[in-house]
Amino acid sequence: MTITINGDNINYTLEEEKTAGDVLNGLSSWLEESGLLVGGILLDDKAVPLGGTEWRNRPVGDINSFSVEAVSIREGRVRQLETARDYFILLKSAVEAGDEKALKDLADGFDDLKRILPHLLNEGPHPSIMPHLEETLGKGFQNDGGTVALEAARLAILLDSRCREVADPEAEAGSAAAALAAMAESLDDVAVHLQTGKDKQAMETIIRLTEFLQTFMRSLSWIGGSQEIKQIADDMNGIMAELEEALKANDTVLIGDLLEYEIKPRLLNLPEALS
DSSP, X not given: OEEEEXXXXXXXXXXXXXXXXXXXXXXXXXXXXXXXXXXXXXXXXXXXXXXXXXXXXXXXXXXXXEEEEEEEHHHHHHHXXXXXXXXXXXXXXXXXXXXXXXXXXXXXXXXXXXXHHHHXXXXXXXXXXXXXXXXXXXXXTTSOHHHHHHHHHHHHHHHHHHHHHHHSHHHHHHHHHHHHHHHGGGGHHHHHHHHTTOXXXXXXXXXXXXXXXXXXXXXXXXXXXXXXXXXHHHHHHHHHHHHHHHHHTTOHHXXXXXXXXXXXXXXXXXXXXXX
16 A cells, blocks of 8 residues: 655555554654644545545555645644534535435534534633533434524534634734723723622623633634743733632632733733734
8 A cells, every 4th residue: 555645655664554544543643743634635546534434444455545635733723623614504504494415414424523523612621612512413403493503603603713713813813912902991890890799790791801812812822933922821821710710719809809900901911912
């Protein structure tokens, strides 16, 4: 079997690999050491889906050529996000059109997509998107068409947003920094709201703050490369960890102090620090 990467023959010795899936696993590990991902595969000059399972069981003895397209981690993530986004766009259209064949095909591929979604969404230790998705879509795509279509539309929008963060992290980080600086002044009101029983208004502000910060931090992680960027990320992560602990303890005085004296000045300075 001939193995090529980006059109070049490589000297890759098969050891215990018995199937195409075994070969892919070995090549993936080898490429990751160089900061690369598998972007596409041709078996005997025929493209196979990366998320597919059937072709992975083909014995290596039945394969003449195994061609791999290697891409950077960033480009690979963009492609994965685009594929996932397009899946949910197709799902929404199929539900609304009542296309049973398309729905069956999409249902057959859902398990493969579900395996990589947590990685793509990068929710952290307290996931909310995946549990809601499984609850909504776990009963089948035809169980409640209106709800499924809404959930598919929501996921498509979310994945498109994640895709922009990876494809153009500088622009997305700058946009998030500007939004955070603009809302900084409203943080003074949070402590007042908490102390006067207006918890709902206070939490709405904190949730909005957290969402913008998550966008900013995810985008920042794709920029990398400089000590200044690392310092911004470490500083924001540290102060937000303190805020999380204060929220868990329901310490309204500490929450107010952190927002007004620690987080607010940092947010006002973010656009300049980022530039």
